[in-house]
Amino acid sequence: MTIELVEESSTLTPAPLLELTTGFWRFKTLAAAVELGLFATLSRRGTADTAEIAADLGLLPRPVRGLLSSCVALGLLDRRDGRYRNSELAERFLVPGRPHYFGGFVEYSDKHAYPAWHRLQEALRDDRPTTWDSGAQATPFVTTDPAILAGFWEAMFTISAFTADALADAYDFTAHTRLLDVGGGTGPFPVGLCRRYPHLRATVLDLPHITRMTRQRMVDLGMSDVVAAHDGDFLADPELPAGHDVILLSMILHDWGPDTGRELLAKCHAALPPGGAVIICELVLDDDESGPAPAALMGLNMLVETRAGFNYTYAEYRDWLLGAGFVDVRSVPLAAAGANAAIVARRP
Numbered sequence: 001m002t003i004e005l006v007e008e009s010s011t012l013t014p015a016p017l018l019e020l021t022t023g024f025w026r027f028k029t030l031a032a033a034v035e036l037g038l039f040a041t042l043s044r045r046g047t048a049d050t051a052e053i054a055a056d057l058g059l060l061p062r063p064v065r066g067l068l069s070s071c072v073a074l075g076l077l078d079r080r081d082g083r084y085r086n087s088e089l090a091e092r093f094l095v096p097g098r099p100h101y102f103g104g105f106v107e108y109s110d111k112h113a114y115p116a117w118h119r120l121q122e123a124l125r126d127d128r129p130t131t132w133d134s135g136a137q138a139t140p141f142v143t144t145d146p147a148i149l150a151g152f153w154e155a156m157f158t159i160s161a162f163t164a165d166a167l168a169d170a171y172d173f174t175a176h177t178r179l180l181d182v183g184g185g186t187g188p189f190p191v192g193l194c195r196r197y198p199h200l201r202a203t204v205l206d207l208p209h210i211t212r213m214t215r216q217r218m219v220d221l222g223m224s225d226v227v228a229a230h231d232g233d234f235l236a237d238p239e240l241p242a243g244h245d246v247i248l249l250s251m252i253l254h255d256w257g258p259d260t261g262r263e264l265l266a267k268c269h270a271a272l273p274p275g276g277a278v279i280i281c282e283l284v285l286d287d288d289e290s291g292p293a294p295a296a297l298m299g300l301n302m303l304v305e306t307r308a309g310f311n312y313t314y315a316e317y318r319d320w321l322l323g324a325g326f327v328d329v330r331s332v333p334l335a336a337a338g339a340n341a342a343i344v345a346r347r348p
């Protein structure tokens with residue numbers, strides 16, 4: 001057999017494949033820097049040279065040189081006159097204790113999601129999650145493991161705080177007075193929305209081991225008068241709490257299969273007064289299922305993370321909403337990493 005090297009195109013190279021293949025180098029560099037405490041050290045010191053950083057992190061000269069040059073190249077550090085400092089991005093989001101600390105998500109991804117994605121082929125073959133034992137646990141959300149609880153929900157708060165700002169910009173809440181955030185976690189949306197629309201009051205519905213954290217966070221933020229937490233189970237409870245004129249489902253429907261999604265929307269419809277609105281915030285897949293990449297890949301993440309979840313298309317959400325009795329379905333684009341659209345509908 002002869003192998004022919006055919007020049008089919010002079011411009012096509014394997015460079016995009018090399019970039020895809022080595023994408024994990026970037027993530028692993030970030031994760032190591034976070035977990036070694038590089039950004040905490042530099043925040044404390046202001047600036048430092050290689051030897052000072054090596055001493056603080058307990059690293060030898062060759063490894064620290066590789067770590068520092070890579071972090072500069074990735075935009076995480078700035079280097080001037082042989083001294084390093086955190087870039088604005090790292091100083092704002094990667095220093096523990098900052099209001100929007102993102103390192104929890106990095107660590108969660110490194111310790112929890114990354115090993116599960118290592119078993120992606122298994123998930124693809126078996127149609128089963130790999131981040132948790134679906135034989136032993138009913139859903140991924142019943143865990144009381146403190147590391148997962150703290151890391152996952154802190155990460156959700158950080159990501160969703162920015163989606164909440166984007167939603168407040170894109171959708172006018174002036175006409176609404178009471179928001180129910182179904183599966184609202186530790187409350188990033190109520191915090192962002194009620195700050196932007198001070199007349200708004202909100203309730204977060206979530207499982208009791210989460211609402212405990214929600215209440216504490218509202219106390220810490222001085223918002224317990226504005227945001228209440230309600231212990232509930234949106235799957236098991238026959239109905240959602242009444243008394244709200246807008247219901248939010250952010251990153252909820254992508255956790256479940258279509259039947260559960262339809263049932264949940266029916267419960268939202270029943271809980272709203274006539275004229276009330278439901279808002280679905282998600283990374284929505286294009287109707288032709290060709291992207292965008294964050295939505296498509298989040299759908300694959302749902303394979304790894306959930307039993308039946310997926311990032312659905314606008315056409316699917318629209319169909320479920322109309323089936324539940326909603327009208328005036330429309331999609332409002334969102335400029336956020338956590339959601340590319342808010343799909344809004346009204347109970348007639």
Ligand SMILES: C[S@@+](CC[C@H](N)C(=O)[O-])C[C@H]1O[C@@H](n2cnc3c(N)ncnc32)[C@H](O)[C@@H]1O
Nearest residue numbers: 141156160183184185206207233234235250251
């Ligand atoms: C992916 S997180 C989304 C959190 C939040 N909505 C956001 O966008 O930041 C899913 C949330 O649904 C909650 N959840 C899952 N199953 C639930 C159930 N049966 N009843 C109430 N909440 C549930 C989880 O505890 C978690 O807070």
